[in-house]
Amino acid sequence: MSTQKTLVLTRPDPSNTEVLAQIKARFGETVPVIVSPALKIVPGQNWPDVSPYDVVIATSSHAIQGPLHGKPVYCVGVRTADAASRAGGDVRHCALDAARLIEWMRTQPDPGAIIYLRGSHVATDIPAALDGLAIQGDAARTYRQEEQALSQAACEAIEGDAPVILPLYSPRSARLVGQAVKRIGQQLHVIAISDAAAQAWRDQTGGTCEVTDDPTGEAMLDRIVAALNV
Template sequence: MSTQKTLVLTRPDESSAQFLAQVEARLGDKVCAVLSPVLRIVPTTGWPDLSAFDVVIATSVHAIQGSLEGKPVFCVGERTAEAAAKAGGEVRHCALDAAALITWIRSQPNPGRTVYLRGSHVATDIPAALRALSIESSAIHTYRQEELPLTEAASTALEGEGSTILPLFSPRSARLIGRAIVQPGQRLQVIAISDAVADAWQDVTGGSCDVINQPTGDAMVGRIVAALRH
């Protein structure tokens, strides 16, 4: 074992497993990891008819639960873009985050009728932002995020005396984890994907976070590997 640090991953099962594999591949060694999803992804019943829309918007791979055949798609994140292309969509743009996507759309000709495929909880109301730009936009829920409790192993790692690394990928997960623990351990290193995520963690726990330079999975992997090696 190259490190005595524990990595706690709280994303949904498949996402955590894939992320751990990326970290171990970059590190070149196995990692002491605790997987404790705080959210479970549940697709909604029935895939919507998208024929009335000119452009589809997706900010999460979980939103794409059916065919996007022939539809132009604006995405956030490379994994979302890959899923959209696999579902038959024509990816026209891939932004780092929702704010960057809205800024890019503002600089383009009016795309027509847009639909945002989203979960039951989102950090940014994209349709409202687009309607403010006189772009016709609506949202369809294609999945929901159900809360799950932390496992005992995760709580022990996050609250304990050992050296632990906790990556945070959304304000909601930051709040859920912060409320689930008594208090962060003194050797807990929290790494947030954005300032909004760091703010949510601080609001709940009073603790600080490292914030990565770019809101991407690759940047998070690099930051965690650096922390494991330090």
């Protein structure tokens, strides 16, 4: 690995701390890093009553801000499933992304009334996507994703000439980071978690990026470590 490589992390805290710990465990040494969250997670003040619903859907661990009282839960991502279990939910299915969750639900019997726990911004409107199946669905905003200004250090690293690795974990964060920089450095290595995140980056900057095979934190970790080892 070139000792000049710097990792720029823009995830909401505490996700950055978790990623750094995973990288250190896999890579075996400390990596130069700039932490500058593009988003801040703000819990909602009113947790919904889930008792009238037959199924809870959550596509982010941030959405789990209260008790689930044993309700069946359909999740996106292992971290979301873990959060749902800790909140007392009965995780029945865990998909890699929202598109695959919807595809799976189309093959299942009518689940009854669902409630989708979501943030202020979502890439996929789950109840709307399921509308054609005549499934009764409501949504509750249990957290907000507030925009945060990218730090000067992060901007200078992304725009500079030194080797930088920039993982992008969502289309919105990719768009915000792209909007914050004036140019992209020649040795910037961007890794996107999905085609949607990659497209958001391209739309904002015209830059290229690598896309993981699966939209998971583990796949992102694999690509980050591989980039550090080059």
